[in-house]
Amino acid sequence: MDNKKFLMTSTLSTPFIFYTAVPGLNASAQAALDEANVAFQAQDVKKTAELYKKAIENSPTSGHLASNLGALLCAQGLFNEGVKLLHKAVDIDKKCAGAFYNLGTFLINNNLYEQAQQQLDRALELDGESVGTLNNLGISLFHQHKFEEALKVFEKAITLSEDFDFAYHNIGAIQFEQGAIPEAISSFEKAISFNEKNFTSYNSLGCALFLHNQSDKALSMFKKSWTLNPSYRMPIYNVGYLVLAQQLLPIA
Numbered sequence: 001m002d003n004k005k006f007l008m009t010s011t012l013s014t015p016f017i018f019y020t021a022v023p024g025l026n027a028s029a030q031a032a033l034d035e036a037n038v039a040f041q042a043q044d045v046k047k048t049a050e051l052y053k054k055a056i057e058n059s060p061t062s063g064h065l066a067s068n069l070g071a072l073l074c075a076q077g078l079f080n081e082g083v084k085l086l087h088k089a090v091d092i093d094k095k096c097a098g099a100f101y102n103l104g105t106f107l108i109n110n111n112l113y114e115q116a117q118q119q120l121d122r123a124l125e126l127d128g129e130s131v132g133t134l135n136n137l138g139i140s141l142f143h144q145h146k147f148e149e150a151l152k153v154f155e156k157a158i159t160l161s162e163d164f165d166f167a168y169h170n171i172g173a174i175q176f177e178q179g180a181i182p183e184a185i186s187s188f189e190k191a192i193s194f195n196e197k198n199f200t201s202y203n204s205l206g207c208a209l210f211l212h213n214q215s216d217k218a219l220s221m222f223k224k225s226w227t228l229n230p231s232y233r234m235p236i237y238n239v240g241y242l243v244l245a246q247q248l249l250p251i252a
Contacts, residue, residue: 004179006241007207008234011139011173012166012200014132016071016105017098022064029059036068048072063093071102082106090119097126101133108140116140131157135166147174165195169204176208184208199228203235210242218242 020037022029036051052069059065070085083106089099104119120137127133134157141150151174157167172187188205192198206221219242222235 003241003245004176004207004211006245007210008237009173009176009204009207010200010234011142012135012169012198013105013108013139014135014166016075016102017132018068018071019064019098022059022062025055025059025062025065029055029062029065032058033065045072045076049076061092063089063096063099066092067096067099067102070099071106074102074106079106079110090122095126097123097130097133100126101130101136104133104140105136108136108143111143113140113143117144129160131161131164131167134160135164135170138167138170142170142174142177147178150174163194165191165198165201168194169198169201172201172204172208176204181208181211185212197228199225199232199235202228203232203238206235206238210238210245215242215246 018040020033022033025033032051032055036048036055039047039051049069049072052065052072056062056065056069066085066089070082070089073082073085076082083103086099086103086106089096090103093099100119100123104116104123107113107116107119117137117140120133120140123130123133124137134153138150138153138157141153151171154167154171157164161167168187168191172184172191175181175184175187185205185208188201188208191201192205195201202221202225206218206225209221210218219239222239222242225232225235
């Protein structure tokens with residue numbers, strides 16, 4: 001029995017970005033953006049969206065503002081309206097790296113990896129030192145099974161930000177997928193060393209430890225992951241599978 005294919009792991013993508021400063025706005029659009037920034041910090045999503053819309057009304061050719069509102073709507077699950085705005089953002093401003101990044105991020109979140117790669121490649125052309133773009137581009141390559149290309153992208157992200165835990169985690173995901181379990185364990189541990197609250201890495205580390213015949217340590221990692229985020233379901237499933245496998249399957 002191939003235990004690896006029954007365990008639940010995941011990659012780590014960086015989130016949408018939002019511009020707090022936008023070039024070339026008129027006074028009315030700038031005032032609305034300033035208010036939106038305050039509402040965003042207060043986590044008032046409804047008010048933030050209203051103010052982004054007001055800013056766009058006063059500056060309709062700003063790709064940065066369209067990107068902000070599109071990303072916010074997508075994050076709320078309003079995908080049709082949100083992705084339409086993201087496409088508008090990249091159409092009206094071919095130099096807005098964040099708009100291409102946000103569109104690519106939306107696409108990888110919806111498993112459209114080839115399309116995501118196209119948008120993230122464009123974002124990287126505009127901003128070659130964005131570790132978030134490099135990370136999400138790597139994920140799009142990973143899910144197309146372009147592992148060597150993905151590895152190079154994640155490694156570049158680390159050269160730009162040595163403590164970037166997401167990139168270490170995603171390198172571990174490649175190693176796990178390729179069956180290089182000791183190397184995956186090392187990478188997941190490295191990710192955790194830079195971010196002790198990275199519950200996703202604890203879960204993936206547990207999976208790798210289980211495959212390395214360290215079930216007790218694996219169980220403690222699953223419990224740590226769930227403790228950090230009780231709404232995260234993967235470690236709960238993996239604990240169940242670990243128990244079942246120990247009872248019914250030879251683990252060797």
